[in-house]
Amino acid sequence: KAGVTQTPRYLIKxxxxxxxxSCSPISGHRSVSWYQQTPGQGLQFLFEYFSETQRNKGNxxxxxxxxxxxNSRSEMNVSTLELGDSALYLCASSSPDKYTDxxxxxxxxxxxxx
Amino acid sequence: xxxxxxxxxxxxxxxxxxxxxxxTYDTSESxxxxxxxxxxxxxxxxxxxxxxxxxxxxxxxxxxxxNFQKAAKSFSLKISDSQLGDTAMYFCAFMKGSGGGADGLTxxxxxxxxxxx
Numbered sequence: 604k605a606g607v608t609q610t611p612r613y614l615i616k617x618x619x620x621x622x623x624x625s626c627s628p629i630s631g632h633r634s635v636s637w638y639q640q641t642p643g644q645g646l647q648f649l650f651e652y653f654s655e656t657q658r659n660k661g662n663x664x665x666x667x668x669x670x671x672x673x674n675s676r677s678e679m680n681v682s683t684l685e686l687g688d689s690a691l692y693l694c695a696s697s698s699p700d701k702y703t704d705x706x707x708x709x710x711x712x713x714x715x716x717x
Numbered sequence: 718x719x720x721x722x723x724x725x726x727x728x729x730x731x732x733x734x735x736x737x738x739x740x741t742y743d744t745s746e747s748x749x750x751x752x753x754x755x756x757x758x759x760x761x762x763x764x765x766x767x768x769x770x771x772x773x774x775x776x777x778x779x780x781x782x783x784n785f786q787k788a789a790k791s792f793s794l795k796i797s798d799s800q801l802g803d804t805a806m807y808f809c810a811f812m813k814g815s816g817g818g819a820d821g822l823t824x825x826x827x828x829x830x831x832x833x834x
Binding site: 648658706 | 752812
């Protein structure tokens with residue numbers, strides 16, 4: 604079974620631009636979670652989607668948004684980029700229908716904001 | 718809210734030795750899961766082991782085992798016969814048992830483990 608895939612793997616943007624990152628979960632997984640990883644703040648939960656609905660969101664400004672499609676693929680969008688948005692963005696998929704909610708991660712998208 | 722604390726920023730051991738990484742957590746939840754993830758230089762986050770809080774038996778996966786002390790809110794990872802490929806950042810993580818994972822994982826700051834040849 605193929606793992607979680609994320610595209611693109613690397614992105615360079617300038618301040619004020621917006622960016623869209625994509626995540627395809629493991630086949631059969633309906634939950635997708637997004638995380639931001641930075642050296643200073645570590646790994647922080649952004650939001651989670653299940654069956655096209657955002658169930659929860661972490662403590663991030665409204666510039667961070669996301670959505671999930673009927674095939675469970677998810678996108679996250681960051682508008683009006685700031686230098687501090689430079690980070691590794693990880694997505695993880697899981698199957699809450701099953702007994703455990705173990706999350707499996709993709710390789711990440713490295714975003715650099717200049 | 719939950720917190721996860723990893724008190725060892727970096728550890729270094731010789732190949733084939735046994736090493737234990739520490740993790741403590743704080744929560745008021747009674748139903749939860751605990752995980753150890755490994756992040757090698759490739760940055761791919763890899764699941765190492767998971768533990769259900771209601772299970773008294775400590776989880777094991779080949780060379781990896783945990784010492785889960787629920788009352789003490791401690792969840793340490795033991796790596797036996799360490800190998801060069803074990804060199805990575807190791808993150809301890811907490812997930813509430815209710816809500817189907819909607820709240821995501823709460824991670825510790827990580828321990829950088831270096832296996833020396």
